[in-house]
Amino acid sequence: MSASDKPLNLRPATRLVHGGTLRSQFGETSEALFLTQGFVYDSAEAAEARFKGTEPGFIYARFGNPTVAMFEQRMALLEGAEAARATASGMAAVTAALMGLLRAGDHIVAARALFGSCLYVVEEWLPRFGVASTLVDGTDLDQWRAAMRPNTKVCFLESPTNPQLEILDVAAIAEIAHAGGARLVVDNVFATPLLQQPLALGADVVVYSATKHIDGQGRCLGGVILSSQKMIDENFHNPLRQTGPALSPFNAWVMLKGLETLPVRVAQQGASAARLADVLAGLPGVARVLYPFRKDHPQHDLARRQMAGGGTVIALDLEGGKPAAFRFANALRVVKISNNLGDAKSLITHPATTTHQRLSPEAREKGGIGEGMLRLSVGLEDVEDLIDDVTQAAQAARA
Numbered sequence: 275m276s277a278s279d280k281p282l283n284l285r286p287a288t289r290l291v292h293g294g295t296l297r298s299q300f301g302e303t304s305e306a307l308f309l310t311q312g313f314v315y316d317s318a319e320a321a322e323a324r325f326k327g328t329e330p331g332f333i334y335a336r337f338g339n340p341t342v343a344m345f346e347q348r349m350a351l352l353e354g355a356e357a358a359r360a361t362a363s364g365m366a367a368v369t370a371a372l373m374g375l376l377r378a379g380d381h382i383v384a385a386r387a388l389f390g391s392c393l394y395v396v397e398e399w400l401p402r403f404g405v406a407s408t409l410v411d412g413t414d415l416d417q418w419r420a421a422m423r424p425n426t427k428v429c430f431l432e433s434p435t436n437p438q439l440e441i442l443d444v445a446a447i448a449e450i451a452h453a454g455g456a457r458l459v460v461d462n463v464f465a466t467p468l469l470q471q472p473l474a475l476g477a478d479v480v481v482y483s484a485t486k487h488i489d490g491q492g493r494c495l496g497g498v499i500l501s502s503q504k505m506i507d508e509n510f511h512n513p514l515r516q517t518g519p520a521l522s523p524f525n526a527w528v529m530l531k532g533l534e535t536l537p538v539r540v541a542q543q544g545a546s547a548a549r550l551a552d553v554l555a556g557l558p559g560v561a562r563v564l565y566p567f568r569k570d571h572p573q574h575d576l577a578r579r580q581m582a583g584g585g586t587v588i589a590l591d592l593e594g595g596k597p598a599a600f601r602f603a604n605a606l607r608v609v610k611i612s613n614n615l616g617d618a619k620s621l622i623t624h625p626a627t628t629t630h631q632r633l634s635p636e637a638r639e640k641g642g643i644g645e646g647m648l649r650l651s652v653g654l655e656d657v658e659d660l661i662d663d664v665t666q667a668a669q670a671a672r673a
């Protein structure tokens with residue numbers, strides 16, 4: 275078996291089709307699915323050498339698997355990272371990344387606008403192991419500076435945030451983190467690896483829920499951690515092997531095939547999202563539309579600087595609060611009600627009663643998650659059908 279794709283100076287779309295491919299002796303065109311837990315050795319000596327690490331090769335699927343390795347390698351090539359480690363879900367990636375970098379007695383600063391489960395890990399899980407946490411308004415650099423303590427080891431953020439689509443200044447926050455001796459971890463799910471490169475902006479670690487755009491067709495859970503080889507070796511390699519949040523080879527294979535079409539999907543879904551955002555902004559009963567590349571977005575200039583596109587997700591505020599938002603969602607015929615995102619199917623969610631239900635009303639208010647807010651993940655349907663759908667839903671919402 276050989277790595278057929280050396281990282282020539284290939285552009286992302288090409289890397290996503292060929293990068294990291296390990297061809298077996300059969301010369302298959304499509305990446306093979308190695309649905310195996312273990313590996314056999316030619317001799318007892320070979321097994322010994324494999325375990326000693328003096329001979330390369332796979333040992334056990336919790337440590338590594340050829341299909342998973344192809345996915346990791348393809349992700350690393352895409353991200354421009356030295357190394358990657360795949361995990362069973364996005365949350366496994368976030369948890370392993372943070373726990374790998376933190377010890378009892380350390381402190382983490384995170385932007386308050388986090389994916390619900392990430393907030394749980396920062397606010398409730400890490401403190402159980404003696405890691406203190408401070409949440410800040412991620413758009414306010416002074417709050418990041420003020421929150422730094424001598425024992426702050428990690429700064430953590432998402433941008434664009436969920437669901438308000440705030441844009442955080444990754445380069446500036448990386449500088450603040452590094453000045454204080456901390457590492458910056460970025461959850462880059464909403465931007466996708468194609469629209470924003472946190473490592474190039476100064477981040478030390480990037481994490482993804484591959485469940486979202488990387489699968490892109492709503493099938494499997496997966497996650498990935500990307501960073502320098504040194505950081506993986508020192509902080510993630512052994513904890514991942516020993517604690518076992520390994521990605522299933524089958525799911526890795528689905529993700530690997532998903533990567534081949536990622537650029538086409540993200541471009542199409544992003545173009546539809548930009549168009550839909552403008553249409554929504556002009557509909558009666560829609561109080562506000564948040565889309566990073568619209569001129570009226572509060573961090574529009576930063577979004578244009580930091581991202582190569584506005585993304586595939588829109589947030590909108592309806593006049594009339596929860597009843598109007600529910601009427602809008604219930605009236606949709608093409609767009610489905612679901613809390614997922616990044617899917618080929620357009621999906622809408624009411625964050626206040628679903629993904630962000632756990633937050634107190636005050637916390638939601640503080641985070642700008644109103645009762646009338648909806649988050650729309652734009653899929654691959656014909657954009658004209660989506661426009662028709664939201665137009666009639668907006669009418670129904672006013673009834």
Ligand SMILES: *Cc1c(COP(=O)(O)O)cnc(C)c1O
Binds near residue numbers: 363461
């Ligand atoms: C979905 C998501 C996660 C968690 O990923 P899972 O694959 O569901 O575990 C983390 N962060 C963000 C921003 C997400 O959208």
